[in-house]
Amino acid sequence: MDGPECAGCRERDAIIAELKAELEALKRRVEELEARVRINSSNSSLPPSADPPSAPKPPPKPPTGRKPGGQNGHPGHNRPRLNPSEIVLHLPTECEHCHQPLSQGPLPNDPPPTFRQVVELPPVLAWIIEHQAHARTCPNCRHVTWGKMPPEVLAHGFGPKLTAAVAFLSGRCRLSKRTLREIFQAIFGLPMSVGSISNAEREATAALEQPYVQAQEEVRQAQSKNADETGWALRGKLCWMWMAVAQRAALFTISMSRGREGLQQLLGGQIHGTIGSDRWGPYNSIDLKNRQVCWAHLKRDFQKWVDWGRQTRKLGQEGLEAVKRVFEAWGHFREKALDRPGLQAALEPVKRDLQAALEAGISCPNHKAAQFCRNVLALYPALWTFARVEGVEPTNNLAERTLRPAVIWRKISFGNWSASGCRFVERILTTVQTLQLQHRPVLDYLLEAVAAHRTARPPQALIPTGA
16 A cells, blocks of 8 residues: 555655656757857858858868969959040150250151040030920911920930940949939939939830840749749838849749749749759658759858757768768769769769668667758759759859849848839849840840830840740
């Protein structure tokens, strides 16, 4: 029969068990909070600009032993000789040796002149064309008849080059409308309102409609491309900037969804080709054989598990070793020390070792690390697509570099306040980044597109045929 002492023991044991469970929960919580404190750009998706002061500094590059500046043999970047607007002559009047007066005109034996060009801005940069409609009074009936201005003159207050310059400075240089207004006033002597700048952006948006459709078709049909997304804002409400980049074109679109709807808005309902991306959920709708998961993101994740603590350190170390071997093999392939079958053979032991490490990690006491292992194993075939598909790289760096101007613009502008502003951002970013991929001048293209729009003719192709 149970006595009072036995009842007290059971109560004591229950309290001890409860306290032990609470202690274990607190230990896990402390470990998680300490790991959060150690989060930085090397073990997460945080940009380096968001690193806390305690973040480890990147390892310094070893000194090369070379002097700073241009090295012997590097291609020169001298300023080219320009067509002069004005020539100022500096003529000698007498011989510096015998003081004989010299002719002011050139003689047959004279060497060619030396020159130095000084570049200056003219006093007035804006070319103002004033159209005047004059009236004439009929001497017979005294009726006053006015001259009629052409419709194209009445339609626009700014010429196509000025409109293109507004779009260039706003979309390529990411200047705010008030900064643009100050530039045009201070440098060009041209008063311009914020509303006029917005009107110029709207005209550029219309002029770039067909080029945007061309880029959209090019990216959607490309056999390999990379995609990424970042936050944006519309009237202060969170939305998302989606971007995809192929060999010859980049495509930007702003969506209210960061889910599958946003991805479909970017790439269409039927996705073609191979997509390189991070592990964000909506990309899971893509068949694994048509997907490449970014190894740079994996590297940061494995570093996080190294930094997290003793329970996850082994998983992180084995993952970082796999990342190192992958990038070494890829480097040999890019240097043509390995062909594609050689690359695939070099990666086979890495695939086996990493799979074994991830399968062991499923039993990790840290439930987040265990879930990470399950998630990566579910995507495992997509880690190795770059080894078998031409044109696919193991990282998503191309997309992140292409998206970077949009990220900077968002930090400066805080997004848009109208749907028309979003369309301008989509089309100007698509045009600018596509032209830069093709090494084509941006301002020249914008000028031609605006001029074509005003005369109702098709603009120059953004994606040259046969290129």
